[in-house]
Amino acid sequence: MVDICxxxxxxxxxxxxYQVIKTFTELIKAEGLEGEVALKASxxxxxxxxxxxxxxxDEPIEHVGFVNAQEVFYTQVLPIVKRLSSGAQPDCLAE
Incomplete structure (x- = not known):
């Protein structure tokens, strides 16, 4: 399970x-990733x-906004999810 925070x-x-969370939730469902990712608020x-x-x-994604959330999901988030989906993942990144 890959955490998206x-x-x-x-x-x-x-x-x-909260709009980013809504958009990501819809895209996770559309891509059939419900069993592979956990979308979390942090x-x-x-x-x-x-x-x-x-x-x-544990990989940060920068320059995310509610207007580009769909683009960021497909160009940055989804490739990382696909790469990481086979291994154990740390909890949400916090500094």
Missing amino acids: VCVGSSCHMRGS FCMGRCMSGISVSVG
Whole structure:
């Protein structure tokens, strides 16, 4: 199981992290990944200046916003999920 963590701390919340979670939830379902990934909310990940903080396993994804969430999912998140899906994954990245 691969963890996808989205920060819901105050800065990320104000930038639209809940919309990112909604978009990722829809895309995970559309891609049939419900049994392979766990989408989790996380408090501050310490990267407040780089957009909404997201991590896949222990790999941070930067410059995520609610307007580009679908693009980020397909170009950055999904390739990492596919690469990591065969091994054990750490919990959400936190600094």
